[in-house]
Amino acid sequence: MAPDNLPETTHGDHTPVATHEPIPDPGLPAHQWRPTDVDPKAERRAERQVASLFVLAALGAVGFIASYVIFKVGDNPDTIANLGASNLMLGLCLAVTLLGMGAGMIQLARKLMADHEIVEMRHPAASSQADREAAVDILKTGLDESGLGRRPLIRNTLLAAGGVLGLLPVVMLRDLGPLPGDKLDHTIWDIDTWTPEMQAWWTTQNRTLQRVVRDVVGTPIKVTELEIGDLVNAEPEVMFAVDAETKQPIVEGTQLLVDKSKAAVILHRMLPSDIVSAQTLNWSVDGIVCYSKICTHVGCPISLNERTTHHLLCPCHQSTFDLADSGRVLFGPAARALPQLQLTVDDEGYLAAKRDFTEPVGPSFWERG
C-alpha cells in the first residue's frame, strides 16, 4: 500500500482493483428474457404498438395544422363547450403528438431494443498521486516565476486594485435612492403636497376642503345619499380633476397609481350609537366613518366588510380591523390600527376630508420604528 492508503494498482489506467473478498462473489443472476425476446408474436405486437403510437403522433401533428386553418380566432372566435376552439384544439393536438412520440420511444426502448446487461466496476474517483503532485508543482512554479512573493509592492497594489473594484457594485446601490424623505408621511389628501398643476386646478374650484368622491365614477357624495350599512369605495376628488382647457386628467400615469395606492379610502355608514371610540365618533359625520383602504400589514387593498359587525377583513393575510373602534386590529398579522380620515361636510353639503391622515398609511417602514 502507498503511504496515503491508496491502492497502487490504479495508476494511470482505470482497471478494476483485484481485492480479496471476505465472502465469495455469488456472481450475477441468470439473465431473464423479455416476452418480446422469446415470443415472435409478442415481438410483432410490440412493433405494431410502437408504430401505431408514432402514427398517432403524426395524426396529432396533422390535426394541429388542420385546427390552425379551420378555427376562427379574433373578436368572434369559434368555441367548443364555451372554450376557445383554436387554443383548445391546438393544445390537445400538440399534446397528442408529443405524448405519442414519447410513449412510442419509451415502448421501443423497453420492448424491442437490444437487452444486454453490462457490468461496470467501480473505480476510485481521485486522480493518481503523480498527477496531483504535478499539479501542485505547476502552481508553485507559477508563484515563483511571477515573483509576487518577492515583490510586496506589486502584490499590495494588486490587492488594493481588487478591493476598489469590489466597491463598484456597492457604489451603484446609490441608484436605489433618493431616500423618500417625508413622502411616506403624506398622501394626496394633503393639499400642501400637491404639484403646481394640481394647485392651479384647485384655485379654480374656490373651495377649501377636498371632497371624498366615489371611486371609478368620481361623483361627490351627500350624507343623505348613504343609508345605514352602505359601503363606498372612495378617492380624493383631485384624482378625477380634469384640466378645463385640454380636458386631460391632471393626475395621471405613474403618479396616479402611486397616489391611488396611498390615498384610497372606504366610507362606511353605521348607527352612531354603534361607534365605540371617541375619536371615531368625532371624526365621523352622522355615523359615516372613513378609513384608509390600505392594510397596515403589507399594503393590500381591503374592503371585505361585514355590515353587521363593522369588521373589515384583509383578503391577503386575514388581518381584521374594527371600523367602530378607531380601526383597532382584532386579528391577524397587522401591527397598527387602520388610519382614520377625519370627515366633515363642505359648504355644499358634500362629504369632504378635514385634513390628511394624521399618520402614515399602509405598511410600517424602517424610519417609523
Added chain:
Amino acid sequence: MRLLNRPLGRLSRHRRGPVAGLLVVLLGLVLTGGLYAAFSPASARENDSAAQIKSGRQLFLVGCSFCHGSNGQGVKTLDGNQLGPSLVGVGAAAVDFQVGTGRMPAVQLGPQVQQKEVTYTPDEIAELAAYVASLGPGPAIPTASDYSLAGLTDAQREEAIARGGQIFLTNCTACHNFEGSGGAMPRGGYAPKIRGVEPKYIFEAMLTGPQAMDNFSNGNLSVDEKRDIIAYLQSLQDNPDYGGFGMGGIGPVSEGLFAWLVGIGSLVGVATWIAAHTARTSKEKAES
C-alpha cells in the same frame, strides 16, 4: 224591429238543431271568460295591496314571526343575541330576495343562512313582501327596466359593460372574487357565487345587503351603475374562456394546486413508468 226580427227568426229556426246547445254553451263560456279577463284583474288591483298585506300578514304570522316577532320587530334571545332582525324598513326588495332565493325561511341557525329550495309560491312571496313593505318605508322590488340593457345601442352597451366591470372590480371583487365566483368570509361565512344569479336578485342584494353584506343603496351606487355591474357579470357568463379551462375562476391558489397536484403528479407518474421494470419471462431464448 221587423228588420231585426227577420234574421232572429231565421236563426231561431235552428234553435233545436243538434249542435245548438253546444254552441250556446261555448258562447257562454267564451263570454264569461272574456269578460272576466277584461274586468276582473282591474277591479282586483284596486284593493290589491290591502288584500295582499292582509294575506301576507297571515303567512308572516305562520312562517316568519317566530324569529322576526309577530309585528316584524325582531326577536332578541335571553343572552342578548339577535334571533331574527327587525324587518321594519327593510322593504319589499329584501323579502323578495331572501324568500325568492330560498334563504328564508331559515331552517337552522348557523354562521350563514343557506340557500335552499324556495318554500313559497311567487304570489305568496309578493304577499309577504307587501306586508313587510307596509311596516316601514324601504326599497321596493326593482323592475326589469332597472337592470336590463334593452333600448341601448351596441356602443352604449359596450360602454356600460366596461364601466360595470370597473365598478365591480372596485366594490364587489374583494368578497365575491374577480369573476364573481365567491369567497370565504370570517367565522364560517362566505360570499356566494354570483355568476348565473338572476339579475333581479343581484340588484336586490346590492340594494338591501343580505346577511353580513354591506348595502349599496341607490344613493351609493346609482341604478345605472348597478345595471352596469349586472351587465358586466352577464358578459362574463356569455364570453367564452378563450384561453382554455378556467377552473371556476377561484383564483391563483386553485390554479397553483392544479399545477402541483395534477401537472407535477402526472410527470411523476410518467417518470415512474419510464423507470419501471419491463415484463420478464421465465422462458429461454431459442438459440438461433
